[in-house]
Amino acid sequence: MNSYTAQKAYYSQKIEETPDWEMAGLFADEGITGTSMKKRKEFNCMITACKRGRIDLILTKSLSRFARNTVDCLEIVRMLKARGIGVIFEKENINTLTVSSEFLITLFSGFAQAESESLSTNVGLGIRMAMKDGKVNFHYNTMLGYRKGEDGKPEIVPEEAQVIRRIYQRYLDGCSEGQIAKELDREGTPTAKGVKAWSHQVVHSILCNEKYIGDALLQKTYVTDCINKQVKKNNGELPQYYIENNHPAIIPRNIYQQVREEMTRRASKRKVMQKSGKTEQGKYSGKYALSEKLICGECGTPYKRCTWARNGEKRIVWRCISRLEFGKKYCHESPTMPEDKLQSAILTVLNRAARQNSEFHDEVLDIVCAAKCGPQDSTVDLLAMERRLEELTEQQNRLLDRVLANMADTTLTDQLKELADEKQALTDAISAAKADALRKANQESRVEEFREFIAQNSQGFTQYDDEVVRKMVERITVIDAETILVRLRDSDVEIEQTVC
Numbered sequence: 001m002n003s004y005t006a007q008k009a010y011y012s013q014k015i016e017e018t019p020d021w022e023m024a025g026l027f028a029d030e031g032i033t034g035t036s037m038k039k040r041k042e043f044n045c046m047i048t049a050c051k052r053g054r055i056d057l058i059l060t061k062s063l064s065r066f067a068r069n070t071v072d073c074l075e076i077v078r079m080l081k082a083r084g085i086g087v088i089f090e091k092e093n094i095n096t097l098t099v100s101s102e103f104l105i106t107l108f109s110g111f112a113q114a115e116s117e118s119l120s121t122n123v124g125l126g127i128r129m130a131m132k133d134g135k136v137n138f139h140y141n142t143m144l145g146y147r148k149g150e151d152g153k154p155e156i157v158p159e160e161a162q163v164i165r166r167i168y169q170r171y172l173d174g175c176s177e178g179q180i181a182k183e184l185d186r187e188g189t190p191t192a193k194g195v196k197a198w199s200h201q202v203v204h205s206i207l208c209n210e211k212y213i214g215d216a217l218l219q220k221t222y223v224t225d226c227i228n229k230q231v232k233k234n235n236g237e238l239p240q241y242y243i244e245n246n247h248p249a250i251i252p253r254n255i256y257q258q259v260r261e262e263m264t265r266r267a268s269k270r271k272v273m274q275k276s277g278k279t280e281q282g283k284y285s286g287k288y289a290l291s292e293k294l295i296c297g298e299c300g301t302p303y304k305r306c307t308w309a310r311n312g313e314k315r316i317v318w319r320c321i322s323r324l325e326f327g328k329k330y331c332h333e334s335p336t337m338p339e340d341k342l343q344s345a346i347l348t349v350l351n352r353a354a355r356q357n358s359e360f361h362d363e364v365l366d367i368v369c370a371a372k373c374g375p376q377d378s379t380v381d382l383l384a385m386e387r388r389l390e391e392l393t394e395q396q397n398r399l400l401d402r403v404l405a406n407m408a409d410t411t412l413t414d415q416l417k418e419l420a421d422e423k424q425a426l427t428d429a430i431s432a433a434k435a436d437a438l439r440k441a442n443q444e445s446r447v448e449e450f451r452e453f454i455a456q457n458s459q460g461f462t463q464y465d466d467e468v469v470r471k472m473v474e475r476i477t478v479i480d481a482e483t484i485l486v487r488l489r490d491s492d493v494e495i496e497q498t499v500c
Contacts, residue, residue: 024055037072047076050085062091070106077102131218131241138211142194145212145250154247161250163189167206168251171259174289174470177203207263210242213256214249217242254445257438289466290342290476296320297477297485299331305339318342320478335481337499342484343464345499349486350472351460352495382433385426392423446490 027046037044049055058080060066066089067073077087077096086097094104138154140147145164149155163184170180177200184191184198195202210217218241221231234240294303301322308315320334396419403412453471461468477485479496487494 024049037067037069050080050083056085058085058087060087060089063089063094074102074106128219128238134241134243134246136216136218136243136246139194142192143209143211144192144195144206146247156248156250160192164206164212164250167203168212168255168259171203171207172255172262173467176200177207207259210256211247212249212251213253214247215242215244216246254442257442258446261442289469289473290318293469293473294318294337294342294476294478296322296331296334297479298334301331303337303478316340333480335478337478337481341499345484345497346469346473346476346486347461347464349495349497350468353472353488353493354454354457354460382430382437385430385433389423389426389430392419392426395419396423443490450490 027042029040029042046055046058066087067076080087081096086095088095092104094101138146138148145157145160146154147157167180170183180203181198181200191198191202219234219238220240222234222238223231288305290303291305292302296303299320299322301320303318304321304324306317306319308317316339318337318339320331322331323334396416399412399416399419403416406412472489474487474489479485482499483496484499485494485496
């Protein structure tokens with residue numbers, strides 16, 4: 001017999017023993033929470049029935065079954081009492097219609113709340129101990145790309161993994177998060193089960209989720225307490241645990257790192273219009289590739305796409321933002337560039353690069369070689385520094401024992417401080433070396449991808465394409481009305497081209 005059936009039989013018998021009573025209903029919630037009224041469907045139905053005058057008296061087994069939040073309990077009891085409705089708590093032998101009932105309710109509900117808080121604390125400690133031991137909980141309903149395998153561990157869903165890979169690639173192609181979301185919505189790409197529709201927030205969370213590289217960061221958020229149940233982002237209030245290689249990866253680490261770098265680059269850009277002074281950078285735009293790549297050779301300000309209308313004819317041109325905003329105050333001679341001629345000149349440069357003339361080919365080979373050699377040399381230095389760090393740690397432990405045995409010896413104390421300073425400097429150097437090795441490895445990966453893209457398009461391009469420009473071009477400098485200088489991505493190669 002379950003709890004609901006047992007309570008129904010119990011109170012049915014009490015009604016039979018009291019002929020002048022009539023049962024208005026039995027209200028019993030599942031054991032989810034007693035500290036909040038939001039999820040207590042049956043309890044709220046009972047309160048509604050009271051407000052409509054259908055209940056005169058409430059029988060409750062104990063106060064902890066009624067509510068475990070002292071404030072809520074008192075508010076509800078006072079509201080019912082004002083309507084002449086009493087609540088009888090059998091275990092505590094309290095009738096809320098009596099004079100002394102409120103003091104007793106405060107006392108016993110406080111005990112019930114304290115019990116819930118203690119239980120919540122113990123559960124939280126258990127969860128944090130599990131995190132410390134490396135146990136990762138997956139929310140499969142709201143996470144695209146993974147499902148629970150037969151062994152209970154995460155396994156990749158091939159169809160969903162393709163969507164994840166596409167999102168990362170489209171972002172690196174230059175698309176904004178909003179553009180990616182619109183593409184997926186337009187094509188009817190299914191979302192995760194717990195997600196209603198694609199949005200730039202959903203795309204952003206996928207791009208920032210370390211689980212797609214096989215890792216897991218635990219305790220990103222935490223619940224403040226069991227009463228308010230407010231979820232907050234963990235900004236150092238509680239320890240976090242990072243688990244590497246916890247499950248199969250969908251995204252390679254170098255691609256994930258490139259996305260993070262691209263996010264940082266886009267976030268660092270300022271608005272293109274600033275009336276207070278000279279504009280140096282443009283806000284990232286996913287609409288036109290030239291919005292962030294076309295730069296004025298005189299003042300270094302980005303160019304902006306404009307529409308000119310003369311004699312009933314519209315014409316698309318690109319103009320220096322500083323010249324548009326401040327006239328000739330900062331920029332005196334920046335030319336206006338017609339879009340069609342500009343795109344034609346850029347297309348010519350891309351075709352020259354795609355055909356791999358000897359100068360460009362040799363430059364790429366030199367960069368690839370430097371990128372490959374860099375991490376190997378740094379690996380040797382890194383291993384040496386890590387061995388030295390282990391030696392310093394052992395020396396520090398031995399010296400610490402001597403210091404504890406002779407606290408008055410200032411010489412030992414000074415030696416211990418020197419070791420600690422050297423250890424800290426070495427730790428910082430190791431972190432910097434790892435970051436540098438990762439940067440070089442990412443550069444190598446980008447150059448290899450660049451070469452593969454050029455190899456795939458060795459016959460050249462038939463028309464201008466913003467995505468191709470984002471893949472191949474780092475910056476385009478406007479020298480004058482007839483000349484531009486195109487710098488290719490991940491290289492020092494700059495190609496001068498005439499605009500005509």
